[in-house]
Amino acid sequence: MRIRKVTTIVEEILGEGGREVDPTARVAVVAAVIDNPWAGEGFVEDLAPGIDAVASDLGAVLAPRVMEALGAPLEAYGKAAIVGIDGEIEHGSALIHTLKFGNHFRDAANASTLLPAVEKRGLAGATFDIPLKHFTDATIRSHHQTTEVRIADAPHPHEIVIALAGATRGRPQQRLADLSTER
Template identity: 55%
Template sequence: MASAHPEIQVRKIVEYVEETRTEHGRPLDRPHRVAIVGAVIANPYPAEYVQDLVTLADAVGERVGALVGPRCVELLGEEVEAFGKAALVGLDGEVEHGSALIHNLRFGNVFRDAAKGTELLPAAEKVGAAGAPIDIPLKHKLDAKTRSHHQTVTFQVPGAPLPREIVVICAAANAGRPLARLAAFGAEVAS
């Protein structure tokens, strides 16, 4: 069984910021910024099947969250309005390994608190080869029904994850989609 404080082996941290100033030929009122931080860690789960994934996720969740969550908020450099998370598991792991790590309140609360959010973090997880992209869904940090903030960002790390690694990722945006103009949630069925 896992020790109370298993070691987290970090190979690299990758930070990415995208700033959009015009969209569809129109200048934006302010730049739309997205920050993403990914930690490439050794898969803490054994290569063979184990039934209990929760005990280890509980033991490391807060420390893994601390690697990426607060750093993502700091990298954005302004108030977070939308956020999301993801896990990309190397080929010798299983998608459930990534799910166990990021679908754990000890992980999510670190990011949620840093972003001053209240909603559950939307997530994506999959198994992929080194360099595989992953699309990270974002939603409003206070109200997941705010349509203007539903957006997806793509992230990849050349050379990661290796077969026994997981890339754990947090993403944050300073606003909803550039030029968002959809009606409020439910407007299409309101009488």
């Protein structure tokens, strides 16, 4: 695996709806820009060797960086893969939709839910939204949110951007009733 760059974005939301957010809502995204392990090979029937060569190592690089960047316990998380135009969306999916990748984040966060994901093909500078859900209970609505990401020079046509995102809390000023109260 060759990583061209790692980008870390941390957002702190101090106010929402004209009111102070207390405690401050913090969202961290860590994205690695890697060479697509299948670029230039044409259609690859068996993606397993590339998954085995990249996914676990990539999860091991990204997960601790997200936890460190948050600086507080994680409550929501998500993942993304943006594939350069010379690759297939399936290439990004292959790397992020495996326990070899996701378990690094689940273990670091003591999480139990599946990581919500987005994957797409895009040009350098493509904007993408990473969906976030509660890390132990996907039915908790306050933690259903997204964070927008853009890396100006990635992905190149032969690259994939792989990103993990975490949040220290749900949406600021959330006030929807619990899902269990609806009939």
